[in-house]
Amino acid sequence: MLINTSFIQLTREPLLHFVVIAALLIGGERWINADRYADTDYSILVDDKVLSQYLQQQAKTFRSEQAKRALAGMNDDQYQKLVDDYVRGEVLYREAVKLGLDRDDPIIRRRLIQKMDYLSQGFYDQVEKITEADLIDFFNRRKEDYREPASATFTHIFISSQVGSFENNRLDALALLDVANKSNVPFENAGRYGDRFLYNRNYVNRDSQEITSHFGKKFEQQLFELEAVNPNSNELWQGPLRSDYGWHLVLLTKLSDSSVPALSEISGIVLGDAQREQQAEVKRQAIDKLREKYRLDLRARSN
Numbered sequence: 001m002l003i004n005t006s007f008i009q010l011t012r013e014p015l016l017h018f019v020v021i022a023a024l025l026i027g028g029e030r031w032i033n034a035d036r037y038a039d040t041d042y043s044i045l046v047d048d049k050v051l052s053q054y055l056q057q058q059a060k061t062f063r064s065e066q067a068k069r070a071l072a073g074m075n076d077d078q079y080q081k082l083v084d085d086y087v088r089g090e091v092l093y094r095e096a097v098k099l100g101l102d103r104d105d106p107i108i109r110r111r112l113i114q115k116m117d118y119l120s121q122g123f124y125d126q127v128e129k130i131t132e133a134d135l136i137d138f139f140n141r142r143k144e145d146y147r148e149p150a151s152a153t154f155t156h157i158f159i160s161s162q163v164g165s166f167e168n169n170r171l172d173a174l175a176l177l178d179v180a181n182k183s184n185v186p187f188e189n190a191g192r193y194g195d196r197f198l199y200n201r202n203y204v205n206r207d208s209q210e211i212t213s214h215f216g217k218k219f220e221q222q223l224f225e226l227e228a229v230n231p232n233s234n235e236l237w238q239g240p241l242r243s244d245y246g247w248h249l250v251l252l253t254k255l256s257d258s259s260v261p262a263l264s265e266i267s268g269i270v271l272g273d274a275q276r277e278q279q280a281e282v283k284r285q286a287i288d289k290l291r292e293k294y295r296l297d298l299r300a301r302s303n
Contacts, residue, residue, distance in 0.1 A: 173240035216244035
C-alpha cells in the first residue's frame with residue numbers, strides 16, 4: 001500500500017503551527033497576568049512576625065516582646081533551624097489539608113470549633129467599660145447568686161449509735177449533757193468526752209451545706225433552730241441532737257443567717273462576673289452573625 005507522504009507533511013505543518021501559536025498565546029497571557037496565576041498555596045511567607053508567633057506557639061506562652069527578644073538573640077544557625085522547623089510544619093499542614101485529612105476527623109473538628117469560638121469573643125479591650133450604674137444594675141439582677149448560706153460555730157460531744165439501743169444511747173447522751181453543764185466544759189475541752197466522730201470535733205464559721213454533708217439534714221435543721229449561747233451562761237451545752245451516726249451535745253457559740261452581702265463587700269467579684277457576662281454576649285452576637293450566612297436545611301425526623 002502506497003502512502004501519500006506529501007499529504008502527511010501538509011497536515012502536520014498546520015497542526016504544528018497551531019500548537020506553537022496557541023502555546024505562545026497562552027504563555028504570553030500567563031506572563032502578562034502572572035499575578036493572577038500565582039499559586040499562593042505554594043508560597044510560604046517567613047518573616048520576623050511569623051517566626052515570633054511560631055516561637056510563642058511552641059513555648060505555649062503568648063508573650064510577644066519576650067519572643068521578639070529571643071528571636072533577635074539567635075545566631076545564624078539557630079535562626080535557620082527555626083525557619084526550617086516552621087517551613088516543615090507549614091508544608092505538612094498544607095499538604096494534609098489538600099488531602100482532606102482535616103475532614104471527618106472529630107478531634108480536628110473539635111479543635112477548630114474551639115479556635116473559632118475563641119476568635120468569636122472579639123477584642124474585649126474594645127468593649128465599653130462597665131460603669132458604676134451598670135455594676136449596680138447587674139448586682140440587683142443577680143443578687144441571689146451571691147447569697148451566702150447560713151453558718152455556725154460550734155463544738156460537739158458525740159455518742160455513737162453503733163453500740164447499744166437507740167433509747168439507751170439517748171439516755172447516755174442526756175446524762176453526759178448534765179455532766180458537761182455542771183462541769184462547765186469549755187469549747188476547747190470537748191474532745192475529752194464522748195466517742196470519736198468520723199469528721200471534725202470543732203466547726204468554726206462552717207456553712208449549712210458542709211454541716212449537712214457531715215451530720216445529715218436532720219441534724220442541720222435542729223442545729224439552726226437553736227440559739228447561740230452566752231459564754232457566761234451556766235448551761236453552755238444543748239441537745240442531744242440526732243445525726244445519721246448517733247447523738248450529739250453541742251456548744252453553739254455563733255449563728256449567722258443566710259444573707260446577701262452588700263455590693264461594696266464583693267464589688268471585685270461582681271465586676272468580674274459582669275465582665276464575663278458582657279464578654280459572653282459579645283461572643284454570642286459574633287456567632288449569631290456568622291450563622292446568618294448559612295441556610296439551615298432541616299430534614300424531618302424518621303420514625
